Amino acid sequence: MDLLDNLNWRYAAKTMNGKKVSEDKIERILEAARLAPTSSGLQPFEIFVIKNQDLKEKIRPVAWNQSVVTECSHLLVFAAWDHYTSDRINYMFDLTNTIRGFKNEGWENYRQMLLDSYPQQDAEDNFNHAAKQAYIALGMAMVAATYEKVDCTPMEGFSADKVDEILGLREKGLRSTVLLPIGYRKEDEDWLVNLVKVRKPMDHLVTVIA
Ligand SMILES: Cc1cc2nc3c(=O)[nH]c(=O)nc-3n(C[C@H](O)[C@H](O)[C@H](O)COP(=O)(O)O)c2cc1C
Numbered sequence: 001m002d003l004l005d006n007l008n009w010r011y012a013a014k015t016m017n018g019k020k021v022s023e024d025k026i027e028r029i030l031e032a033a034r035l036a037p038t039s040s041g042l043q044p045f046e047i048f049v050i051k052n053q054d055l056k057e058k059i060r061p062v063a064w065n066q067s068v069v070t071e072c073s074h075l076l077v078f079a080a081w082d083h084y085t086s087d088r089i090n091y092m093f094d095l096t097n098t099i100r101g102f103k104n105e106g107w108e109n110y111r112q113m114l115l116d117s118y119p120q121q122d123a124e125d126n127f128n129h130a131a132k133q134a135y136i137a138l139g140m141a142m143v144a145a146t147y148e149k150v151d152c153t154p155m156e157g158f159s160a161d162k163v164d165e166i167l168g169l170r171e172k173g174l175r176s177t178v179l180l181p182i183g184y185r186k187e188d189e190d191w192l193v194n195l196v197k198v199r200k201p202m203d204h205l206v207t208v209i210a
Pocket residue numbers: 010011012013014066153154155156157158178197
């Protein structure tokens with residue numbers, strides 16, 4: 001199937017059948033998220049992969065009791081940095097230097113520019129910026145899932161504070177941003193599965209300026 005066929009096949013599954021997704025599929029989905037581009041390459045988020053059923057059961061009530069939270073195979077929690085700190089910025093710039101095996105003056109000047117600005121900015125603004133980057137990875141993961149013929153449901157319907165508490169995210173300098181249960185659709189019971197996909201027409205979405 002080509003990309004657009006895959007994107008038409010995917011939908012936000014409302015119910016899943018509990019069947020396990022193989023670890024190699026999950027790894028490829030996570031790799032797609034890892035490859036997501038991010039602002040300044042900082043990758044300011046982490047992804048928690050919850051396989052533990054008890055933990056999923058704990059999260060479901062704070063996620064509007066949405067059944068996919070417990071019916072999924074793997075529950076991904078995208079958690080963004082709560083702030084841009086010097087340590088976090090330096091880690092990514094040092095990693096780049098290590099992997100590429102050289103230092104570059106322009107790159108070091110850019111590092112300094114970020115160090116002189118990001119950590120001094122408002123933490124909430126920085127978190128919101130980091131969360132946007134996490135959403136790019138979410139998108140990549142969802143597209144990758146279609147290639148694995150695996151369903152997923154992007155979810156903002158949850159209490160971020162409660163999920164942070166359950167997973168101890170604040171202590172790690174992280175805040176939950178969006179959930180992605182991954183599994184297989186329960187085809188015969190999902191009210192959404194056979195409904196026509198609704199998207200606004202292209203001319204309401206795109207303005208071409210020649
Ligand atoms: C960021 C985001 C948050 C969403 N939150 C939820 C959610 O909490 N529960 C849910 O059932 N669907 C959720 N959705 C699914 C959307 O409602 C769905 O993607 C949209 O209606 C389009 O339908 P489709 O994905 O089936 O094509 C969310 C989607 C996105 C992108």
